[in-house]
Amino acid sequence: MKSLEELKAIKAQMQNKVVLRKASGETRIVVGMATCGIAAGARPVLNAFVEGVAEAGLGENVIVTQTGCIGICQYEPVVEVYTKDEEKVTYVKMTAERAKEVIEKHIKGGKPIAEYTIGALKK
Amino acid sequence: MDEFSLYVLDITMNSVRAGADKINIELIEDDEWLLFTVRDDGCGMTKEQLANLENPFFTTRTTRKVGLGIPFLKMLAEMTGGELSITSSHISESEEHGTVIFAKFGKNHIDFIPLGDMIGTLKTLIQGAPDIDFVYRHKTENGEVTLSCAEIREVLGDVSLGEPEILAWIGDYLLEQYEGLNNN
Structure with a gap:
């Protein structure tokens, strides 16, 4: 059985890491x-x-957050990626599979996937 | 929306945006009905907002001109022989401000939809608002599944409930309870 005792152990493992994370957070999804x-x-x-971010060990630099409607409902699910250096990248019609790809190629690899962006749709 | 759990997510998001500190989500089932209640201590709604609530062309947001959350829920309730009711008191009118959404669904009705991934819904809510005290209770004839974020926060101290490791634990914790329910 899962118990709150088990949580205490997880907490102990995590405390150091959390301090680090609050200090950086360069990329926002x-x-x-x-x-x-x-x-x-x-x-x-x-x-x-x-x-995906947790599995890839990117938690120290990458924050995943939620927002409300940004006004392009017909292209949902919409995901915006903000990084320190590049312009904001807006992905449209996202899926869980595409999310994994974005983590691999864009967040880790530094190369946005053009074909999933809003720019590709409007052409 | 093709899963009931998505309606729960959508409606509860309203409570999150209303600035609630505490949000109760309750699902109670018997062999005929599913009763769904969301109760929050957020800012509540003004009389004008309340009067317009079921009007899909009314919304407080500025990025689009329609608001479909409540109309969707009402439609599903009424399609299955149930009903929707809302009570709310605005922060300017009462110290006991907040909103209660209650909806009743005929769960055997052909137009009702599967419950879907309630665990996914709860993880999403907690990830987005880790400081809110969500209290979840799902009672069926086989028993009940419960979650109290305040209780978990007490153990965690300054570690956020939104951390992936904690969300994963919460998911497993709920899954175990649901499995117990299904084996009864």
């Missing part, structure tokens, strides 16, 4: 979670980013 996003499938996208 923002997932739209209003009615439009939720209806289009944003929940699994968000969870894929949260888990």
Whole structure:
């Protein structure tokens, strides 16, 4: 059985790490979670980013957050990636699979995936 | 939306945006009905907002002109022979401010939808608002699943509930309870 005792152990392991994380946070991944996003499938996208960032060990520099509707409901699920150096990148019609790819190629590799961005859609 | 848990996520987001400190989410099932209640201590709604709540062309947001959360929930409730009711008192009118959304669904009705991933919904809510005291209770005829974020926070101290390791633990904790429910 899962118990609150078990949580104490996890807490002890984590405390040092958390201090580090608060100090940096250079990259922000923002997932739209209003009615439009939720209806289009944003929940699994968000969870894929949260888990993917943790699995890749990127937690110290990357923060995953939620936002409301940004006004392009027809392209939901929408994900915005803010990094220190580049311009904001807006991904549209995201899926959990695409989220994993974005972590691999963009967040880790530094190369945005052009074909998933809003720019590619409008052409 | 094709899962009930997505409605729960969407409606509860309203409470998060209302600046609530504490949000109760309750699902109670018998063999015929599913009763769903969200209760928050957020800023509440003014009389004008309340009067317009079921109007999809009314929204407080500025990025688009429609608000479909409540209309969607009301439609699903009424389609399945149930109902929706809302009470709210605005922060300017009462010290006991907050909102209660109650909806009743005929769970055997052909238009009702699967419950879906409630654990995913709760993890998403906590990830987005780790400082809110969510209290979750899902009661069926086989038993109940519960979660209290305040209780977890007491153990964690200054470690956020939004940390991936903690969210994973919360997911497992709920999953274990749901498995127990299904085996009863």
